[in-house]
Amino acid sequence: MIGIPQQVVQDVASPDSLALSPTASDAGIATADSLLNGKPDPEMVGQLIATGQFSEFGHRVKTLMTDAAAGLVPEIIGAILVFLLLYITYRFVGALLDRLLKRGKRVDQGVQSLLKKTYRIFAFVLIAVMVLAQFGVNITALLAGLSIAGVAIGFAAKDTLENFISGVTILLDKPFAIGDVIEVDGTYGVVEDLTLRSTRVRTVKRQIMVLPNIHMVNQKVINYTMMGAVRVDIDFGVAYKEYPEEARKVVLPLTEGDERLHSAFPPTVVVTSLNDSSVDMQLRVFLEDARLENQIRVEYTEKIRAALRQADIEIPFPHLQLFVDGAKALESSTLFLPPGDPER
Template sequence: MEEAMGEFSAYTPLIINAAKAVIVLIVGWILAGFLSGMVRRRIVSHPRIDDTIGGFAASIVRWLVLLVTLIAVLQLFGIQATSLVAVLGAGTLAIGLALQGTLSDIAAGVMLIIFRPYKLGQFVDIGGTSGTVKDLNIFVTELVTPDNVQIILPNGKAWGTVITNFSAHSTRRLDLSFGIDYGDDADKAIQIVLDVAGADERVHKDPEPWVRVTNLGDSSVDLGVRLWCDAGDYWELKFHMLKTVKEAFDAGGISIPYPHSVEIQKAG
């Protein structure tokens, strides 16, 4: 009995330190979430600071608190911070090789924050992946597709590829094409499109709407249309123009031909 009590007493400091470590981890995890959330809210509420910086700064605060928590836990087991730094220094090469992708993501995240090719809430295409930017932290960029699918993109890949920002400017040009029959009056069709565009308040007067014959196709005379509008009105205006122009063509006797071929027979 005394021998068993002695063995238990030998393990008592380890058990106590393990319990302390669990408490420190829990407190550190909660504190990291609290501080990062507070930083995000403070930055987002500031009118002169972009919301994108809020998410990035909150991510940095979170990981710094977790790092300090880890060091505190190691010290409970007798591993001093100086010893930890020495070990990390000795294994810098191995750690660098193992974490080169992660370090690249962190560096890319810093570059994205500095140059800001996109911001929170903007619709972008990053290397063929499209979506609205929901979050940008030190490791990844989070996108949400129009059908509400989450996409997590490492910052290293985002910075190293082509970025198309559809929301960078306040206005956009809407390009449309309508095909009419070769027997129809092209000037009349052009005027119909201009009348439809002029009746819509979302279409800007400057630059003015542009409609021209742009191609003589196999089955149709193609009209090219260029309209300027606010970026937020782009898609609704496109859908409206397609429907309204079609109806106006029907009312005006302008036909939109199906693809067809003409057979010519020669006598003899």
């Protein structure tokens, strides 16, 4: 039997000789202990994955997520309570504001709409800020960041801001209001709505025309409602052989008993011009409701034509008269012989 030196046996059996390298097992164990003790170190996380200790890694991630969720529960509850309290306050103040605006007869509908929308935006921003504050968000830094972002957005949304400012200008200057009959760019219609960005006009064809507020400020706008009465001109003409006074006596009785006409302004019939083929005349009536303008014009144009025909007053139309004098080249022509002439 070959004897083995005792020193060798001691070296082999020594615990120190059986230990792994510090760069392997010790490093892995240290990494696991670090994670399990709540000290996540990116370098140790990498060593943990490199040494194959995936179960410890998964356990630690699960623990961290559970702890984070448990820590957020009070914040979530506080945020929900703050949201409910502020939302109830928002609804109560909104209902009170709506009631006050309805009682205020001097407040224009467009101004009411602007105030309601401004209050709604302000309330939602305030609620969002207060809820974020429950999660430890730095409100001062957030507002500073929003200010910088607002400047950048302002340059990017230049047209939108112009329309917003124009909308406020319209509401304050009041060139027209909701329900007014206006004409802009040759389009006639009723103002249906006025928002912060655009004005909506319902045309006579029952089409909604959406116009940017900057367009309404820069263009000529005719308001037919502001003065309380609008004049409607109905054009017609009579032949030169007729007398305008006779036409006036025929046309004016057509307006009698029409309650749609303004009682303070009696209808009139005037001569407006002497045209090439006719004496141009005009029936002028005033309306309290400007929305009836087109209806009145169409209706009375038809009535005037029927009345003039019944009174045997000629309604002219464009025509030419040709006079031939001294045209020797046509003396031998049969073109101008009367019908039935045997030489024709």
